[in-house]
Amino acid sequence: MSEDILISVRGLRSAFGPHVVHENLDLDVRRGEILGIVGGSGTGKTVLLNSILGLKQPDGGEILLDGMRLSEMNSAQRRKVDSRWGVLFQNGALFTSLNVLENVMAPLREHVDMPISLMEEIAAMKIGLSGLEPGACSRFPSELSGGMRKRAALARALALDPDILFLDEPTAGLDPIGAAAFDSLILELSRALGLTVVMITHDLDSLYEICDRVAVLADKKVEAVAPIRELLNHPHPWIHEYFQGPRGRAALAGKEN
Amino acid sequence: MRGHSIQTAEPAGLVVREEGRKTVLEAHGDWLVETIGPQDAPLKRIARSADAENVILDLSHLGRIDTAGAYILGRILRPCHDPDADFHFAGDHPVARRLIHEVRVRSTISEQPKAPVSGFMSAMARIGAGLEAAYLEAVATFAFFGRTVTTAISTAAQPWRFRLTPTVWAMEEVGVNALPIVAVLSFFIGAVVAFMGANLLGQLGFNVFTVELVGIAVLREFGVLITAIMLAGRSDSAFTASIGAMKMQQEVDAMRVLGLDPYEALVLPRVVACVLMAPLLTFGAMISGIFGGMLVAWSAQDISPALFITRFHSELPWSHFWVGMSKAPVFGLVVAVIGCRQGMEVKGDVNSLGRRVTASVVQSIFAVIVLEALFAMMYLELGI
Numbered sequence: 001m002s003e004d005i006l007i008s009v010r011g012l013r014s015a016f017g018p019h020v021v022h023e024n025l026d027l028d029v030r031r032g033e034i035l036g037i038v039g040g041s042g043t044g045k046t047v048l049l050n051s052i053l054g055l056k057q058p059d060g061g062e063i064l065l066d067g068m069r070l071s072e073m074n075s076a077q078r079r080k081v082d083s084r085w086g087v088l089f090q091n092g093a094l095f096t097s098l099n100v101l102e103n104v105m106a107p108l109r110e111h112v113d114m115p116i117s118l119m120e121e122i123a124a125m126k127i128g129l130s131g132l133e134p135g136a137c138s139r140f141p142s143e144l145s146g147g148m149r150k151r152a153a154l155a156r157a158l159a160l161d162p163d164i165l166f167l168d169e170p171t172a173g174l175d176p177i178g179a180a181a182f183d184s185l186i187l188e189l190s191r192a193l194g195l196t197v198v199m200i201t202h203d204l205d206s207l208y209e210i211c212d213r214v215a216v217l218a219d220k221k222v223e224a225v226a227p228i229r230e231l232l233n234h235p236h237p238w239i240h241e242y243f244q245g246p247r248g249r250a251a252l253a254g255k256e257n
Numbered sequence: 258m259r260g261h262s263i264q265t266a267e268p269a270g271l272v273v274r275e276e277g278r279k280t281v282l283e284a285h286g287d288w289l290v291e292t293i294g295p296q297d298a299p300l301k302r303i304a305r306s307a308d309a310e311n312v313i314l315d316l317s318h319l320g321r322i323d324t325a326g327a328y329i330l331g332r333i334l335r336p337c338h339d340p341d342a343d344f345h346f347a348g349d350h351p352v353a354r355r356l357i358h359e360v361r362v363r364s365t366i367s368e369q370p371k372a373p374v375s376g377f378m379s380a381m382a383r384i385g386a387g388l389e390a391a392y393l394e395a396v397a398t399f400a401f402f403g404r405t406v407t408t409a410i411s412t413a414a415q416p417w418r419f420r421l422t423p424t425v426w427a428m429e430e431v432g433v434n435a436l437p438i439v440a441v442l443s444f445f446i447g448a449v450v451a452f453m454g455a456n457l458l459g460q461l462g463f464n465v466f467t468v469e470l471v472g473i474a475v476l477r478e479f480g481v482l483i484t485a486i487m488l489a490g491r492s493d494s495a496f497t498a499s500i501g502a503m504k505m506q507q508e509v510d511a512m513r514v515l516g517l518d519p520y521e522a523l524v525l526p527r528v529v530a531c532v533l534m535a536p537l538l539t540f541g542a543m544i545s546g547i548f549g550g551m552l553v554a555w556s557a558q559d560i561s562p563a564l565f566i567t568r569f570h571s572e573l574p575w576s577h578f579w580v581g582m583s584k585a586p587v588f589g590l591v592v593a594v595i596g597c598r599q600g601m602e603v604k605g606d607v608n609s610l611g612r613r614v615t616a617s618v619v620q621s622i623f624a625v626i627v628l629e630a631l632f633a634m635m636y637l638e639l640g641i
C-alpha cells in the first residue's frame with residue numbers, strides 16, 4: 001500500500017512565534033485521488049499547503065514527496081518538482097503587471113521549449129478550460145472580478161498539465177453554476193490524466209461531488225481522514241457540527257435527491 | 258496515463274500517410290506539454306493543405322497525452338462539421354479521445370486581434386498623447402491641490418477633526434529623520450561654495466568676501482533647495498508608495514465606505530507635516546552649510562571663525578535669511594501635494610505603483626526648480 005502514497009506529511013509542527021498552528025500533524029495524499037481539506041477559519045489549512053509547497057519552513061517534522069524528503073532536495077530536483085505541481089492560491093496571486101494570457105503563459109515560458117504562438121494558443125485553451133471568456137485574455141488582473149481572477153489563477157495552475165494540483169478555496173466567490181462546472185472540470189482532469197488534487201474547500205457540494213477523501217483539520221492536527229460519508233457520524237464535536245449543521249444536512253439532502 | 262513521476266517523456270512523433278482522399282495522422286510517443294513544441298509547425302502545414310473533413314487521427318501508437326497534447330492533436334479537427342465523428346479516429350487509446358473532446362468543448366479559442374502600427378502616424382499620435390497627458394496631469398494636480406486646501410479649511414473650522422497622531426508621526430518621518438542627511442549635504446555645498454570663493458576672490462585679493470558669498474548662497478538658495486530636493490527624493494516617494502500601496506489593497510476604498518475622508522486622514526497630515534517641517538529642515542541646512550563654509554574659509558584662507566562670524570553679522574542683512582525661509586513652506590507644500598496625489602492615482606497593479614513613484618519624484622523636483630526660478634525673478638523685481 002505504501003507505494004501509492006504520493007505526499008506524506010509526518011509530525012509537522014508549524015508556529016509563528018509563540019502561536020502554534022500545527023502540532024505533530026500527519027497526512028497522506030494518495031496518488032490519483034482528490035483529497036478535500038476542511039477546517040474552521042484560521043485552523044491552518046493555508047499554512048499546511050504552504051508547508052507542503054516549501055513556501056514555509058516547517059518548525060518540525062518532515063514532508064515527503066514520492067518518498068523523498070523535500071528538505072533534502074537539491075535545486076535541480078526542486079525545479080523538477082516545481083514543474084510537476086500547479087497551485088491555485090487563496091487570493092489568486094496573479095502577476096498584476098501581466099495580463100491574463102501572459103499570466104498563464106508565464107510557467108510555459110519558464111519550463112517548456114515551444115514556439116510563442118503555440119504557447120499563446122495553449123494558454124488561451126487553458127483559459128477556456130477554466131471557464132473564462134476569450135475576451136478576458138487581454139485584461140489585467142486588476143480589471144477582473146474576484147471569481148474571474150480565481151479562474152485565471154486556475155488556468156495558470158493548469159498551464160503545465162501538472163501531476164499534482166493544489167487548490168486553496170477554489171470555488172469560494174464563484175457563482176453556483178461556475179462552481180459546479182469547476183468541480184466537473186477537476187473531476188474530469190483527475191480521471192483522465194490521473195491528476196492528484198489537494199483541495200482546501202468549504203464548499204460542501206464539492207466535497208460530496210468530487211472528493212475521494214476528506215481530511216478534517218482541528219485541534220492543530222488532522223483529526224480525521226476518510227471518505228465523506230464515513231465522517232458524517234464522527235464523534236468530534238466540530239466535525240459533527242460541520243456535517244450535521246443546517247448547511248451540511250442541506251448539501252447531503254441535495255446529494256441524495 | 259501519467260502514473261509515475263520519474264518516468265521521462267518520449268519525444269512526440271508524427272507520421273503522415275495518404276490513403277486515397279484521406280490523410281491519416283499517426284501520433285507516436287508522448288504528446289505532453291514538454292514534448293509537443295516541434296510538432297506545431299508540421300501540424301499547421303497539414304491543416305492548411307489537407308481538408309479537415311478527410312483527416313483521420315491514428316491513436317494506436319500514442320503514448321501519454323495531456324491537455325496540451327490533446328489540444329494540438331484536436332486542433333486540426335476544429336473546423337470540421339462533426340469533430341467527434343468516429344471516422345476521424347483510428348486505433349485505441351485509453352483517454353486520448355475523451356480528452357480531445359473535453360478540451361474542445363470546454364474551450365473556445367478566439368483569435369486575438371493584433372493592433373496595427375504604422376510608423377509616422379503612431380509617432381505623431383504618441384507625441385500628441387504625451388502632450389495631452391502632461392496637460393491633464395497639471396490640471397489634475399491643481400485640482401488635487403484645491404481639494405486639499407478645501408479639506409484644510411473645513412478641518413480648520415472643525416479643529417477636533419484634525420488628526421494629530423498621524424501628523425506628528427509624519428513630522429518625525431519627514432523632518433527629524435531627514436535632518437542628518439540634509440545637514441550633511443548642505444555642509445558639503447557650503448564647503449564647495451567657500452572653495453570656489455577662495456579660488457576666485459583670492460586671486461583678486463578679496464578673500465574676506467568669501468563670507469558674503471557663502472552667506473548669500475547658502476541662506477538665499479542652497480539651504481532651501483537642498484531641503485526641497487531631499488524632501489522630493491525621500492519623503493515624496495515614501496508618500497506615493499505608502500498611499501499607493503493602500504490604494505492597491507483597496508484600503509482607501511474601505512476608508513471611504515466607512516465614512517473616513519482619505520484627504521482628511523491620509524493627505525492632510527502629510528501635507529501639514531511637510532509644510533511645518535520644511536522651514537525647520539531649511540534652518541538646519543543653513544546652519545550646517547554656513548558651518549561648512551566657515552571651516553573651509555578658516556583652513557584655506559585663514560579667515561578665523563571669529564572674523565567670519567563678526568563679518569557675517571555686520572555685512573549680511575537679515576533679508577537673505579527671510580528670502581530663503583519664505584520659500585521653504587511653499588516647497589514643502591508642493592512636494593507633499595504631488596506625492597500624495599500620485600499615491601492616490603495608483604491603480605490595482607504593481608506597475609502603476611512603480612510608474613507613479615517615479616512620476617512623483619520627477620514632477621516634484623521639476624516643480625521645485627521651476628518655483629525656485631520664479632522666486633528668484635520675483636525677489637529680483639522686488640529688490641530684496
Ligand SMILES: Nc1ncnc2c1ncn2[C@@H]1O[C@H](COP(=O)(O)OP(=O)(O)O)[C@@H](O)[C@H]1O
Nearest residue numbers: 016019021039040041042043044045046047048
Ligand atoms: N505570516 C503569518 N504570520 C503570523 N501568523 C500567521 C501567518 N500566516 C498565518 N498565520 C496564522 O496561522 C493560523 C492559520 O492561518 P491559515 O492557514 O491562513 O488559516 P486558514 O485555515 O483559514 O487558511 C491563523 O491563526 C493565522 O493567524
Ligand SMILES: [Mg+2]
Nearest residue numbers: 045046090168
Ligand atoms: Mg486560508
